[in-house]
Amino acid sequence: AQSVTQLDSQVPVFEEAPVELRCNYSSSVSVYLFWYVQYPNQGLQLLLKYLSGSTLVKGINGFEAEFNKSQTSFHLRKPSVHISDTAEYFCAASPSGGYNKLIFGAGTRLAVHP
Amino acid sequence: ETGVTQTPRHLVMGMTNKKSLKCEQHLGHNAMYWYKQSAKKPLELMFVYSLEERVENNSVPSRFSPECPNSSHLFLHLHTLQPEDSALYLCASSQDVNSPLHFGNGTRLTVT
Numbered sequence: 001a002q003s004v005t006q007l008d009s010q011v012p013v014f015e016e017a018p019v020e021l022r023c024n025y026s027s028s029v030s031v032y033l034f035w036y037v038q039y040p041n042q043g044l045q046l047l048l049k050y051l052s053g054s055t056l057v058k059g060i061n062g063f064e065a066e067f068n069k070s071q072t073s074f075h076l077r078k079p080s081v082h083i084s085d086t087a088e089y090f091c092a093a094s095p096s097g098g099y100n101k102l103i104f105g106a107g108t109r110l111a112v113h114p
Numbered sequence: 115e116t117g118v119t120q121t122p123r124h125l126v127m128g129m130t131n132k133k134s135l136k137c138e139q140h141l142g143h144n145a146m147y148w149y150k151q152s153a154k155k156p157l158e159l160m161f162v163y164s165l166e167e168r169v170e171n172n173s174v175p176s177r178f179s180p181e182c183p184n185s186s187h188l189f190l191h192l193h194t195l196q197p198e199d200s201a202l203y204l205c206a207s208s209q210d211v212n213s214p215l216h217f218g219n220g221t222r223l224t225v226t
Contacts, residue, residue, distance in 0.1 A: 043204055043217030090157070104157040
């Protein structure tokens with residue numbers, strides 16, 4: 001069965017520091033991978049997605065993620081975070097792009113401190 | 115403006131009440147979804163409608179009843195809920211089931 005694991009439930013970081021949010025997936029088939037962000041009192045917004053091609057994917061707000069097939073990982077990174085990046089981040093996977101089969105991780109709370 | 119509007123934003127109801135959550139999308143999409151978001155748990159897919167036909171029902175208790183009268187509107191009818199049903203209920207839409215999701219801001223439901 002397919003699953004998505006986000007290894008950290010909370011990540012505190014100071015403003016302008018780099019950050020990495022970790023995500024591992026398990027699947028016996030090819031998957032599409034996503035990162036979503038949820039700001040307080042809002043729904044989820046797509047940050048970036050990996051469908052095929054280059055393993056380094058760039059998204060909105062300066063975030064990027066790297067697909068590593070051998071390690072079954074899709075970690076999210078940003079070289080310098082802002083206070084406004086404080087939010088919940090969700091990694092998700094779906095087989096063959098079927099969004100009705102999208103599986104989410106439990107989320108990582110990123111708290112950026114001044 | 116996300117293109118997907120959910121009402122109400124907050125709802126408090128007793129276990130014997132009947133209420134409905136509403137979702138409307140202004141994006142011309144053909145698929146709509148209900149998700150449940152509970153604290154410290156992954157989002158749970160509840161229902162998927164494609165072209166007004168239900169294509170996914172993930173073993174959701176019968177006290178939750180979806181309705182999709184047209185491709186722009188989706189309802190979730192609630193009756194005799196339990197306190198553990200308290201959660202954020204998110205609606206989403208997509209062009210089709212092979213396209214990215216657009217989420218609404220959710221309805222925060224509290225069952226007392």
